[in-house]
Amino acid sequence: MLEQIRERSGREPLGVIKTLLYRPEVFGRPFSEALDRAMRGPSEWSPGERELFAAFTSLLNQCPF
DSSP, X not given: OHHHHHHHHSSOXXXXXXXXXXXXXXXXXXXXXXXXXXXXXXXXXXXXXXXXHHHHHHHHTTOOO
């Protein structure tokens, strides 16, 4: 799948895609569902605030997000 992404996009797949495909039994559906609950589930923070917090944290960690 990664090779298909490289061929079709002409770019290296994003790190998040590689992570989801690395060990799908851990990082596939379970990780995606946990992330969805954290980013879109009930919270005092809006989804936009959570996205901004995630982006800022990634910036501080020097992780392209």
